[in-house]
Amino acid sequence: MQDLICYKTLPEWDSRTLPEAFRQRHNTHEGVWAKLTVLQGTLCFAFLSENNEVVESHEFTRDAPPPLVAPQRWHRIVSGSADMRCQLAFYCRPEEYYHLKHGMTRTHSEVINAALYVAPGKALDLGCGAGRNALYLNLLGFDVTACDKSRQSIDALKTIIDIEQRDHISAGVYDINEQLINGRYDFILSTVVLMFLQADRIERVIRNMQQSTNDGGLNLIVAAMSTEDYPCPLPFPFTFSAGELAGYYQEWEIIKYNEDPGELHKTDAEGNRIKLRFATLLARKRP
Known part of the structure; x- marks a missing residue:
């Protein structure tokens, strides 16, 4: 147990x-x-x-x-x-706790995997949504800052934090397009978020994530792509092209990188979950 x-x-x-x-x-x-x-x-x-x-x-x-x-x-x-x-x-198990108790979407599998590569420290969840990943990391012992553009999502997360009486986790409204990260972290994650940002802000956001990561710390990014074999059918402001995300992390130790097909929770007109490629990167900042 x-x-x-x-x-x-x-x-x-x-x-x-x-x-x-x-x-x-x-x-x-x-x-x-x-x-x-x-x-x-x-x-x-x-x-x-x-x-x-x-x-x-x-x-x-x-x-x-x-x-x-x-x-x-x-x-x-x-x-x-x-x-x-x-x-x-x-x-x-911790990754199922908030799903079973509060009905939240399950912890992202890439966040569960990433937690194996970093000791609990300071974590920043950029675009946390309702907070499923931030809450999981907090259970593991991370001091978590969770932020999202949606006031409704942040209010819902704060409610769960209060119900659970959790310490070392804070949540606040934050527009990734417009604001810069305040502080330095051992783990910065952004899962299924960057495709909602303005295309001309992506490089600045990624460079800001990198600069705000402590030496030896991790970045985790999962975001939609649009490729010839899986053209993105949704009007996202931005999607990664082949190899683009990995290119930003050439000076880092890349622990995991793939561009595998995946599914969104959103469905098409026939009720099938929409399929497209996702760029998934887990990288460690070299000293």
Whole structure:
């Protein structure tokens, strides 16, 4: 459980109030672990196969607690003593926490990957949207500054910060087109944002990101492209051409770079997610 976080705890149950659904065969969703705590009495618990056969069964007490139930493992509560009291909680990895608890879009996979290459320090999320990536980095121990042009997005992020009572994360309105970064950071990220900027501001924004990054720090950029095989069908003010993003980082250590096809959340007239190439770059600033 070292890397898991509790995102939901249900009310206590006794032998009378234990829901019938938990006496039947069930499992948790993908990415969700279950922890059942026996507060009093005894509880008989069974792990089951896909064919509903008992694989193993145990009697648990407060002093002999049940193990953490792995995602999608079939199980059920068989019975409990008359004085049984228990409580169920659900756990997940940090990258799933705000999705499961607050219904936010999942943390971007490239941000999860990038966090493997830098120790927690000062991070800046340029164009944070509702804050899914900023909140994740904060859970990992980063001191995060999150900014976005949308007042509505920033207000929503601040609400979650208040609900969660999180420290070392701040959010503010910021127009990347017009403003310069204030301060220096160990990790600056901009995911699916630069295509919304004015084309004549891109070089200034990237150079500003680089200048505001500490030696040894990281930049992560994910942004739309328009290529012959995947012409961008949306009227973005800017899209990268082949090799363009990598060209800005020739003096940096490029940890990852690709121009792979991907999908936007936005759909076309037939309801299919729009496909195009994305330039994805993770680079470290050389001393």
